[in-house]
Amino acid sequence: MTEPIDQYRRRFLGGLAKVAAAGGAVAAGGAAVVAGAASGGAAPAWGGSTLREMLGDFFQEQYQRMTPEEIQSALARIERKAKRKFGVDITCEDTPPIPGVVFGYALNISRCKGYRDCVEACVKENNLGRDSQVQYIRVLQMDNGTMNLESSEHYYDPAKVPVPGKFYMPVQCMQCDNPPCVKACPVQATWREPDGIVAIDYDWCIGCRYCMDACPYGARHFNWTEPKIPPAELNTHTNYLGNRPRPKGVVEKCHFCTQRTRKGQQPACQEACPTGARIFGNLMDPNSEIRYVLANKKVFRLKEDLGTEPKFWYFTD
Amino acid sequence: MLLLLAVSATPAIAADAPTDAPASVPTHRPLRSHGADDAPPAPTAPGAFKGYPGAPAFKVVPQKDGLIFFPCSNCHAAMQPNPMPRLLNSPHPAALVHGADRIWCLDCHQTKDRDQLRTFAGQPVDFNDAHQVCGQCHFRQHKEWYFGAHGKRVANWKGTREIYNCTHCHDPHAPALKPRAPSPPPPVRAGLEGQKKP
Numbered sequence: 001m002t003e004p005i006d007q008y009r010r011r012f013l014g015g016l017a018k019v020a021a022a023g024g025a026v027a028a029g030g031a032a033v034v035a036g037a038a039s040g041g042a043a044p045a046w047g048g049s050t051l052r053e054m055l056g057d058f059f060q061e062q063y064q065r066m067t068p069e070e071i072q073s074a075l076a077r078i079e080r081k082a083k084r085k086f087g088v089d090i091t092c093e094d095t096p097p098i099p100g101v102v103f104g105y106a107l108n109i110s111r112c113k114g115y116r117d118c119v120e121a122c123v124k125e126n127n128l129g130r131d132s133q134v135q136y137i138r139v140l141q142m143d144n145g146t147m148n149l150e151s152s153e154h155y156y157d158p159a160k161v162p163v164p165g166k167f168y169m170p171v172q173c174m175q176c177d178n179p180p181c182v183k184a185c186p187v188q189a190t191w192r193e194p195d196g197i198v199a200i201d202y203d204w205c206i207g208c209r210y211c212m213d214a215c216p217y218g219a220r221h222f223n224w225t226e227p228k229i230p231p232a233e234l235n236t237h238t239n240y241l242g243n244r245p246r247p248k249g250v251v252e253k254c255h256f257c258t259q260r261t262r263k264g265q266q267p268a269c270q271e272a273c274p275t276g277a278r279i280f281g282n283l284m285d286p287n288s289e290i291r292y293v294l295a296n297k298k299v300f301r302l303k304e305d306l307g308t309e310p311k312f313w314y315f316t317d
Numbered sequence: 318m319l320l321l322l323a324v325s326a327t328p329a330i331a332a333d334a335p336t337d338a339p340a341s342v343p344t345h346r347p348l349r350s351h352g353a354d355d356a357p358p359a360p361t362a363p364g365a366f367k368g369y370p371g372a373p374a375f376k377v378v379p380q381k382d383g384l385i386f387f388p389c390s391n392c393h394a395a396m397q398p399n400p401m402p403r404l405l406n407s408p409h410p411a412a413l414v415h416g417a418d419r420i421w422c423l424d425c426h427q428t429k430d431r432d433q434l435r436t437f438a439g440q441p442v443d444f445n446d447a448h449q450v451c452g453q454c455h456f457r458q459h460k461e462w463y464f465g466a467h468g469k470r471v472a473n474w475k476g477t478r479e480i481y482n483c484t485h486c487h488d489p490h491a492p493a494l495k496p497r498a499p500s501p502p503p504p505v506r507a508g509l510e511g512q513k514k515p
Contacts, residue, residue: 289465
């Protein structure tokens with residue numbers, strides 16, 4: 001009996017690359033030192049990365065196809081990259097979904113006052129660029145008695161909110177059960193996790209932005225620039241499918257704070273909400289708060305007629 | 318229509334004939350049964366509210382230790398209680414916005430033991446259980462708070478349910494949340510400034 005040959009192209013090439021890197025690492029490291037000394041701290045080759053690191057990135061698998069060892073090495077690489085880039089030690093984990101849990105969100109629009117504290121907390125928690133427009137939550141200011149999203153305003157900045165005659169409707173990723181973005185992705189870089197979260201493998205995303213076009217909620221955002229974050233403000237508690245530092249040119253969105261909620265914590269927006277308008281919980285637990293809301297309050301879902309089956313409900317008192 | 322009239326007229330004619338059924342047999346089912354099961358429960362003495370059946374268990378985040386002047390008996394132990402409704406001086410709130418002059422201090426605070434709140438029936442209530450006082454009028458919010466549709470759960474969605482008391486978010490003497498400045502709006506990306514509405 002001969003051992004079965006691993007015919008998988010990427011894995012085979014990755015194996016070749018490891019051999020090449022082992023030989024080349026000494027030379028490459030020496031070259032980088034020489035280059036650094038000669039030009040006085042200019043950008044070293046391969047963006048400050050070693051050859052081995054660069055090849056590791058290049059041959060990294062799609063998340064769902066990675067073996068546990070490959071995930072571990074990818075996580076370690078992410079941590080090393082963040083250390084080089086920000087000078088901060090971060091921990092990147094791969095927290096699995098909790099069995100028997102499907103996450104759902106309910107938001108009371110009669111209680112939302114438009115303070116936008118959720119947005120601020122989300123930006124900090126998820127390591128979003130402070131100057132970029134990538135913000136997972138968009139709080140829409142709408143006229144009372146209307147439901148016209150096109151006339152809504154999310155750049156509102158009055159001296160005091162709530163403005164009389166307006167109501168506020170935060171919109172973020174609805175974690176649809178029938179997600180159009182997943183169908184649109186040509187490379188399967190986004191998929192629905194067992195706990196209902198629509199996840200993105202940022203390293204697999206090719207940045208084609210088809211998913212943004214497919215999403216009827218405008219929940220997906222393309223990062224045109226590397227996020228600019230002061231290193232001291234970096235959230236060092238990260239997750240592979242969550243808030244780890246992302247490369248430039250990929251699509252990202254709200255992921256219900258996987259790094260928190262898969263460990264039993266509340267998402268950052270719920271924690272920051274000063275009015276208690278946000279209710280998060282397990283849809284499979286009949287005693288959870290969200291199930292009470294769904295059973296007893298007047299709930300609606302945004303653009304429900306599209307059949308996307310969002311797991312994000314709005315309700316009123 | 319003619320046919321209908323004809324059908325309905327037939328029993329009227331038949332009713333003139335003597336029937337065998339005794340008069341005591343009801344022709345309709347009663348609208349409601351008023352059996353022994355439907356009797357209202359015997360009145361009991363007013364007691365502390367025990368909660369709603371079926372509500373998930375919870376722990377209220379204690380708040381008493383965070384109150385600045387607590388225990389109130391520090392000052393009030395040496396003072397004679399004055400039950401006359403009137404405006405109070407500092408450190409009490411200068412005006413009671415809550416209740417539009419229908420209530421005043423001693424409707425919610427114990428006259429004798431100032432370290433306790435009270436229900437309208439006079440039952441003492443601990444400051445950490447302030448929701449029992451609020452829930453007497455605001456019963457709808459109180460019920461939703463019990464089940465989780467009002468108020469805020471802290472720290473986790475899983476495990477022990479820890480929730481804020483009413484008084485964490487609402488100033489009991491002026492309960493409406495006050496308008497305030499929002500966090501800064503999202504930055505407008507270069508080239509898209511024209512899209513910003515005035």
